[in-house]
Amino acid sequence: MTTLARAAERSPKNPTAQKKKTSAANTDVTLDLRDFGAVGDGETDDGPALQGALDALAAAGGGTLFVPAGRYAISTPVSEDFTGLASSVTILGVESDTPAPPPDADGQTLTRGLGLVSEFYPQTGDQRAAISVGGLQSFLVEHVAFVGTPDVLNDALVTIYIHDTGGATVRHCEFYGLSSIVEGGAIVEGVRSGLAVEQGVFLGSATSGGVYGSVVQNVEWKSIKVTDTVFTDYGQRPELFGKLSYGAPLSWVNVGNAAATDNENPRREATFRNVFFDEGGLSGISSLPARFQPPSATIDLLYITNLRMNVSNLGTSGLYLSGLRGAFVENSFHGWSHNADSAINLIGAGNAILDLVETAAAATRIRADETTARLVVINSTYEDLTSLAPDTVVVNTESPDDDPVQYVRARFQSALGRDPEAAAHFYWSDQILRCGDDAACVAARRAALDAYLAASPSPTFAITGRVLDENAESLAGVAVALSGSESVATETDADGQYHFAGLPTSGSYTVGVSKRHYTFDTPSQSFTTPAGDRSADFAGALDRRAISGVVVDQSNHPLASVTVTLSGSQDATATTGPDGLYSFTDLPAGGDYTVTPSSERYTFAPAPQTFSDLSADQWSSFMGTPLFHSVGGRVSDINNGGIAGVTVALSGSRTATTTTDASGNFLFADLPLGGSYTVTPSLRFYVFDSASKTFNNLSADGYAVFVVTPALHSIAGRITEH
Structure with a gap:
């Protein structure tokens, strides 16, 4: 009853005004969970009410579900697949003015919670997700707390399971005292989705590292963003401090297998900004794409900035990063531990940049295995750099301006008034670092950065174009391959058009076209750090081929005046000359052609010869037998x-x-x-x-x-x- 009273005290004075504020910001319908029979007393099963509300949003084509103050027990699993029904859905609680604490806050501040009064209590057990939502372009959960039940080992298999959603955002939400200590368990899981966790706190929530359970799990993911979020071992609710005693998560956030890319979504990037990780997870972040099926697409970049971490005491690594094309850790602290293997452990990274990484206590080792191609460590503190990377570079500069990573950040802030995007920060830092001690190269790369920033570039851009044939007609089915900073392929449509979207402007790209039986005047075009959208058109011509041959008698003497007929994709007739030769030229490649000789005085062998999918000049000889x-x-x-x-x-x-x-x-x-x-x-x-x-x-x-x-x-x- 005390908790109910506390929830009531935190209720807004005018919930209707809160709903109106939300409705004004959303052109779709806004529904109230209470209108579907939700009680919110912490005991009544409000799962059916939540299910009814989501069903209504599906029927309405999307919109917002407002969750008034209350404690809503979800004992009956709730599942809604909005595929084909709605594109955008929001679940919105009563707004709280309590912000997520910064990662360098003290323990009391980090564990205090967000003061949210719209609370869901998952109680579906270890077999089912409490809330499952999918099939959307965008999904937002905001200002909602999800709270575990004391002494319950598995509150739900997954508290929020989000699948097949382009952009899913969990914003300013609290996950408190939740546990799922079974295989496949997680607190938040995104599957075939782009998941963003913003301004949130995870307090005392547990999964089991023994079955590879992570608090935030990402499988076949399209993007991952964790920003201004705190993960701690405990919270301050007197009835339940936390459930880490039930199990240590494999990691607070796991980066699993990346979804296959396409021309609309060509990049796989995970970013972490302003995050705190407590020591309860075996790792703060784990990247284990090889553990999942289907096989992972290339993970372009895992980017970390302003991370504060208490590294585990269980002999593990603060950051366990494997299977990455690019890794970037900047301005991060790893410490507190009394028994850690390493602050950072890199396995199979293509190119890793560590800048201003501070290690302390027992977490003072940085590791890189022999399958990591390149490791650059800049202005960082550690006791042991155990790197088997064939290209390992340690850089210590006299001033921040000489630090390529900090130089790039400063230039973005000065020119554009903002921090660099993850892709831009990595690209330009790497460009300058590749110069080594070559001052002229550094100056040229810095000048290129200044020219890029002077153009006021957008973070991302698109490449579009059209492919025409020799008659200026649309050419469908042309293979269009993008290479360079991103690698993805598509085909032209019926109008000969193609496009690639969502490409970081900080990058270098080449678009190449190919089609069987066609030759292109300019088969590729390149773009380096464009400021905005670009167009690349191509012209191709169908290849032309020839079928020629000779007709002879059984003594290998040429036979003149033999009629040779071409049929199939094109019809024609030729007559052998005194030398027995014939020829059909200017034949469209890719066609199917049959060559047949005929004469009233001869039969011929072999039988008529057929050339399917003509791809090169052909020679066909015949021998005549007199009739x-x-x-x-x-x-x-x-x-x-x-x-x-x-x-x-x-x-x-x-x-x-x-x-x-x-x-x-x-x-x-x-x-x-x-x-x-x-x-x-x-x-x-x-x-x-x-x-x-x-x-x-x-x-x-x-x-x-x-x-x-x-x-x-x-x-x-x-x-x-x-």
Whole structure:
């Protein structure tokens, strides 16, 4: 009852005025949780009321749910998938003027809470999430406390589970005395979402590192932002100081596997600004993308600035960072511990920059393994730098102006009146650091930074463009690849258009286009640190190919006057010349073409030849087999002298008669293949060595030789007397 009275004392004098203020800021409908039967006495199950309210927001197409002061027990799990129903939803409690404390505040201030009077009490146990929301473009929870129940080991599997949401923000919320000591447990979990935790406090909330549980879990994440937020081992509520005695989280915040990128969302970046981590977590931040499925996309950058951490006493690392393309830790303190392995442990980082990192107590080691490509440590205090990175650089400068990281920050503040974005801070610091001791290089990089800032750049930009063919028509299906500071690919749409969004202006990019069977005049265009959006158009021409060949007979002699037909994607006809050659040129690549030779006098092998998806010039030869043969021969005397005027008769499959010429030659031409033919010579007063010769199943030219001799006769008789 004391707690109820305290909640009532903190209720606004005019809750309706609070709702009106919210409604004025939101053009969507605003609903009141009490209107759906919520009691808020800490005992009645208000899960069905919350479910009804979210159902109503879905039916209304989105909007705001106002949560009046009260203690709302959520015993029945609440789940709402807004996919296709709404794009933006807000859950808003009664506003509190108590800010989240800065990370360097004293313990009393860090653990005091936010003075929130709109409270949810998750009571769904270890099997279900208390509140599950997803399928939105944007989701905001603000000014709401989530409070655990004393002596309960698992308040909920997950207190707030957010999935498939582009931008989810948990702002100025308190998570107090919550625990989930089971596999898959978390206090806040984002899945396939961009999650931002802002101006919040996590006091005495626990998960189990033994089952890889983290207080804030990110799986298949699109972005992570933790800003102005405190994580402590305990709070100051007299009924419950905390639940860290149930289990030590693997980390306060875990960076799991990054979601696959696309042209709309090409970057995977986790940022931490102005955060305090107590020693209760085995690590403050863990990055374990390899532990999750599907395999992680490249994590471009994990960026940390103004971190204050009490490192664990359990022999672990304050920051356990693996599987990162880039890591950046700046202006951070790691201490208090009596038994730590390291303040920072880098495993498999591509490029890590540590600047103004202070280590103390037993947390005075910085580690980097051999799979970390490059480590630069600037103006930092430590006792042991255990780096196996092949490129390890230690920089100590005489003045802040010589510190590249602080120089970049100062230039942004001076020129733009703000701190650099994470990507910009990393990019420009790295650019200057790569110069080493080359003063001219440093000056050139600083000048490039000044030119960039003078253009008043936006933090991010888009690259758009259109691809046309040789006829100035839209070219769809062109592969467009972005490389450089980001790597992602897309294709042109039906209008030949493409775009890449959300690219940091501090970066270097190349856009390249390719399409099978096309050649582009300029296949790539590059942009370095543009101030704003850029356009890159491309022109491509369909490649042209040729199909050529030769037609020969069985003796490899060229066959002229053979008709060669092209069919398929394009139709054409050619005729072989005296050399037997033919050619089809200027054929659009990618087509399917069939080449067929034809002649009344020949059959051809191979069969018609087909070229599918024509991608290069082709050569196709054919051999002709005659459809007709001849039967010829010669008639000679015994001295091989040709005998003219001999009648030669053809019989069988075809009949004909001819006469030998002056040399004794004869010929029967154009005899159909496969027939049977007999040639019979005749000459009065002569006889032949063979009366006839037969050619059965004619498959080649036939030749018959006859030798003639005069016919010899005798005259005989008898003489008698008369």
